[in-house]
Amino acid sequence: MDSPDPAAAAAGSRLTELTDSLARVRARIAAACAAAGRAPDEVTLVAVTKTYPADDVLLLTRLGVADVGENRDQEAAAKAAAVAAEGARPRWHFVGRLQRNKCRSVVRYAEVVQSVDSVRLAVALDQAAAQVRDAPLDVLVQVSIDDDPDRGGTLAGAADPDIGLGAVTAAVAGAPALRLAGLMAVAPRGWEPARAFDRLAGIAAAVRAEHPDAGVLSAGMSGDLEPAVAAGATLVRVGSALLGMRATLR
Numbered sequence: 001m002d003s004p005d006p007a008a009a010a011a012g013s014r015l016t017e018l019t020d021s022l023a024r025v026r027a028r029i030a031a032a033c034a035a036a037g038r039a040p041d042e043v044t045l046v047a048v049t050k051t052y053p054a055d056d057v058l059l060l061t062r063l064g065v066a067d068v069g070e071n072r073d074q075e076a077a078a079k080a081a082a083v084a085a086e087g088a089r090p091r092w093h094f095v096g097r098l099q100r101n102k103c104r105s106v107v108r109y110a111e112v113v114q115s116v117d118s119v120r121l122a123v124a125l126d127q128a129a130a131q132v133r134d135a136p137l138d139v140l141v142q143v144s145i146d147d148d149p150d151r152g153g154t155l156a157g158a159a160d161p162d163i164g165l166g167a168v169t170a171a172v173a174g175a176p177a178l179r180l181a182g183l184m185a186v187a188p189r190g191w192e193p194a195r196a197f198d199r200l201a202g203i204a205a206a207v208r209a210e211h212p213d214a215g216v217l218s219a220g221m222s223g224d225l226e227p228a229v230a231a232g233a234t235l236v237r238v239g240s241a242l243l244g245m246r247a248t249l250r
């Protein structure tokens, strides 16, 4: 039967789509946890909503998604404001490359910044967070699994100390307005994901030996969440498997 209200009908079918895709993603996470002998509640799902509208974020929050991720400040700031205006309060994660001059904007909506990869960025984020926040901002230090500095991420053996993993984790841990919550990484192109995430797990264990409270490991996306969970990911960032293929590759 046709709905008398086309807008309501469209929203209803999007809700059905997102209900189904969310069930599929949650089932994948649960199966990956079961295969790894882990409890499904050890893994937080962050819905990466870049390129998709605030209405989709609202539908996902209605479906119980508490964490959403974005990778560009301008888009994220507008979307967070639109979502807040509707009374929804998801935790916003910033997961993209961050320029220092955007820190003052990002700290106004983000609860977690997952992509800190230089000492200079940590310093700028700390200064920005100190001005607007009462509680420290959760930070994940981004790791380059293949030691390629061009694609972002800190390097365990960096020649440039500004992007050294040890220097950046120490800078975040010592920043009064930041809290070192853990690490984030993207599997490098051309690498078998299982190999990439095993390497990441080793790096994470070494960081935790020094910073025992930095227990978050953000790894795994639509195409590779299973090997990430097998390697110990505590947070997966899923975009296209939830929302659909993006028109642009980002």
Ligand SMILES: *Cc1c(COP(=O)(O)O)cnc(C)c1O
Residues within 6 Å of the ligand: 048, 050, 071, 095, 096, 186, 221, 222, 223, 237, 238, 239, 240, 241, 250
């Ligand atoms: C876009 C993006 C994701 C989600 O990617 P999908 O393959 O669509 O799941 C995860 N992490 C980061 C950093 C991203 O930019």
